[in-house]
Amino acid sequence: xxxxxxxxxxxxxxxxxxxxxxxxxxxxxxxxxxxxxxxxxxxxxxxxxxxxxxxxxxxxxxxxxxxxxxxxxxxxxxxxxxxxxxxxxxxxxxxxxxxxxxxxxxxxxxxxxxxxxxxxxxxxxxxxxxxxxxxxxxxxxxxxxxxxxxxxxxxxxxxxxxxxxxxxxxxxxxxxxxxxxxxxx
Amino acid sequence: xxxxxxxxxxxxxxxxxxxxxxxxxxxxxxxxxxxxxxxxxxxxxxxxxxxxxxxxxxxxxxxxxxxxxxxxxxxxxxxxxxxxxxxxxxxxxxxxxxxxxxxxxxxxxxxxxxxxxxxxxxxxxxxxxxxxxxxxxxxxxxxxxxxxxxxxxxxxxxxxxxxxxxxxxxxxxxxxxxxxxxxxxxxxxxxxxxxxxxxxxxxxxxxx
Numbered sequence: 001x002x003x004x005x006x007x008x009x010x011x012x013x014x015x016x017x018x019x020x021x022x023x024x025x026x027x028x029x030x031x032x033x034x035x036x037x038x039x040x041x042x043x044x045x046x047x048x049x050x051x052x053x054x055x056x057x058x059x060x061x062x063x064x065x066x067x068x069x070x071x072x073x074x075x076x077x078x079x080x081x082x083x084x085x086x087x088x089x090x091x092x093x094x095x096x097x098x099x100x101x102x103x104x105x106x107x108x109x110x111x112x113x114x115x116x117x118x119x120x121x122x123x124x125x126x127x128x129x130x131x132x133x134x135x136x137x138x139x140x141x142x143x144x145x146x147x148x149x150x151x152x153x154x155x156x157x158x159x160x161x162x163x164x165x166x167x168x169x170x171x172x173x174x175x176x177x178x179x180x181x182x183x184x185x
Numbered sequence: 186x187x188x189x190x191x192x193x194x195x196x197x198x199x200x201x202x203x204x205x206x207x208x209x210x211x212x213x214x215x216x217x218x219x220x221x222x223x224x225x226x227x228x229x230x231x232x233x234x235x236x237x238x239x240x241x242x243x244x245x246x247x248x249x250x251x252x253x254x255x256x257x258x259x260x261x262x263x264x265x266x267x268x269x270x271x272x273x274x275x276x277x278x279x280x281x282x283x284x285x286x287x288x289x290x291x292x293x294x295x296x297x298x299x300x301x302x303x304x305x306x307x308x309x310x311x312x313x314x315x316x317x318x319x320x321x322x323x324x325x326x327x328x329x330x331x332x333x334x335x336x337x338x339x340x341x342x343x344x345x346x347x348x349x350x351x352x353x354x355x356x357x358x359x360x361x362x363x364x365x366x367x368x369x370x371x372x373x374x375x376x377x378x379x380x381x382x383x384x385x386x387x388x389x390x391x392x393x
Contacts (some may be wrong), residue, residue, distance in 0.1 A: 012223075044388065046381045046384075069384065069388070071381070071384040072384045072388075074374060074377045074381070075382060082285035085390060087309050087371050087372075088371070089370070089371050091376070091377075094371065094372070100306070100307070101305045101307055101308045102305045103305040103309075103310045103311065104303040104305065104308040104309050104310060107309075107372055108372055111372045111373065111374055112374050112377070114374075115373075115374030115375060115377060115378040116374075116378065116381055117378060117381060117382045117385065118385070138203060151370060
């Protein structure tokens with residue numbers, strides 16, 4: 001089945017959900033872009049893209065190439081290192097600079113989601129695996145539990161990306177209980 | 186749940202009000218026998234009115250959760266008893282106020298310390314909390330120093346130390362306020378919000 005068809009089938013039934021998407025490493029980038037394209041171009045909703053994996057400049061380029069309107073997305077980049085290691089904001093993106101910095105990531109997400117106008121919005125979190133590289137599995141599980149709770153309070157479409165790897169299996173199984181939809185893409 | 190909460194609040198309020206009205210207007214000759222005289226009845230009535238106000242406030246704050254309301258009333262009673270005990274043990278009003286304000290200061294210090302440790306290492310929030318902690322410490326040191334001068338009746342030259350400490354406290358507050366402003370700049374998304382609003386509007390117009 002076509003990826004967009006599959007996304008439509010799984011995600012179009014509700015306007016509020018927490019979805020955990022496990023993605024094949026070889027399709028990782030293309031799948032992410034396809035999900036954002038589906039949300040922004042097909043569902044026509046604005047949202048927040050949290051990247052812990054690829055720098056904002058790379059993600060933005062890929063989205064523009066796919067003709068996704070990046071003006072309706074607030075980017076939070078926790079991967080690009082900033083001189084002095086501090087948090088910095090440009091017109092298009094907030095640079096946190098460190099995937100370990102969960103407090104600032106949480107606050108940034110909270111503020112960004114609240115700032116987006118309208119009732120329909122999404123939060124795309126990329127990815128669980130990078131979070132695991134910098135934090136203990138227990139901390140990651142706690143964070144995802146917190147995040148899924150917040151997504152429900154915000155009443156948004158929340159998508160958490162994870163790579164489909166054997167080493168993640170146990171954590172993904174644990175996290176499944178906090179999510180409404182599970183997708184293997 | 187909402188209905189139950191409103192019912193509870195109105196009933197409790199009405200009950201207390203009724204009791205208080207009866208006691209405030211009580212005269213011994215009304216009943217023919219006197220358990221307490223008119224003045225003490227008035228005092229009890231006023232007390233009940235005060236209790237009614239406090240209880241209603243706690244009911245409102247806890248949205249009618251009985252357990253929490255009882256906890257709050259007991260807590261408030263404990264604080265009042267503590268203040269009363271301190272006022273009888275500490276003869277001077279200055280010292281009493283100093284002791285009480287120090288207690289609040291230490292409590293604030295503990296809470297901020299705990300918050301600081303809960304935030305991620307290197308985060309802006311942790312940095313800001315650390316800065317606020319230093320403000321609290323500076324104010325507490327100033328307060329201790331000021332009280333020490335009063336308690337030990339130290340001469341006026343000691344006042345210079347006080348000026349230095351209060352200046353340090355204010356500088357700390359200015360630094361913290363600056364950090365807060367920076368937090369607002371970094372984590373505030375009002376500009377992006379406007380941009381998205383415009384983009385969504387343009388999109389809507391295109392589809393029409």
